[in-house]
Amino acid sequence: MTYDFTTVQNRRGQGSSKWQAMDEVAPHHGPEAVPFSVADMEFATAPEIVAALHELCDSTVLGYTVPTSNYLHTVCQWQRQRHSWDVDSSWIVTSPGVVPALGYGIEAATAPGDQVIIQPPVYYPFSEVIEQTGRKIARNPLRLTQAGYQLDLEGFEALCKDPATTAFILCNPHNPVGRVWSREELTSIADICAAHGVTVIADEIHGDLILDGYEHFCFGRLLKKRPALKSIVCTAPSKTFNLAGLQCSNIFIPDQELRERFAAAAKNAGVWNLNCFAYRACEAAYRQGSPWLRELLQVIQRNYDLVKEHMTNSWPKSWVAPLEGTYLAWIDLRFTGATAQELEQAMQAHDLFFDEGAIFGLEGEGFERWNLACPTSLILEALPRLDVALRDLCACDALS
8 A cells, every 4th residue: 555554643642532532431441442433533644635734834824714716626626526516616615514514504494493304323413403503303214124224215205295394414425324325315305305395405524435336426416407406515525534623614505595595604603714724635635635545445445344244253143234435334233232321331341432323313222333444453453352342241131
């Protein structure tokens, strides 16, 4: 490999949110403990991005910054070349993150008291931002079948027919279950939402993290033939290139009126422009980061295959969801009979810090979300500890 995906980075004491959270929850954890939780990576930043940031620092002027024409062109080119979506730079509104953008989008597309659809188990800030903006959650749970997770389109349409439902937050790829929704599935969603006047807020932050054999179909590509359909498509380099600390996202809103309402909601929240480092890092990532990303995806695939094979062979009653996109393994441990609290306690007792499935909704209870974006050596070190934790849980179940 050209890039270094094997060195274990020392993030202790650096202010990393997930490392600090682990230290606070378990201050006496062992030296081998790693937080496989929050979705950022344990890899060094791509050297091309680091070089671009050094160049910016060398300019000695770090003043207020707005998107340049080169920046906007680069962001649009990334969408055209990687996702076959012919976008216009006038559609872009920058945001310090996708989660804040969800809030601005809800305020722009809905009224207080309206219903917003989510599809649990799903990224937990969706529920939080809906409630924080004074809207109501409409739940359309995914269906877990022998083939994996599927959409419940019948239930989805029933919710969309309710006049109180005015928006839907799409997660594609879906966090935490790892599905990359097909063009056919997304077309069904688009047709239903267009027919009932439901605005689609698409969280596509993991849209560049697609494993071999799968294709990310950007929801925005479905708008052209459906003039009645309105959508806010949220993208960012932060997951793809591990730049979350720079707070940069690019939100595509083709409808001018909706875009203006979104921008007004952002300004009401005190958001005007991004910081100068965010623009420079994003531009460098999209211009020069493709080779690094290609190698990253190979590492993610290898790590997933290790976890999948180990769980299948050692714990045949478990189930690891097929990973189509994201770098997050979704593991079904319901065979242990453990509650969410018991699972968490057992894992932490053996220096394993995952995201508990229950935080993604009731449908996630008994599952663990494992962040695979780390050197393979850390995965190999964690698997024996996971075996011990599961044996402890199964022994407790046998005694009860």
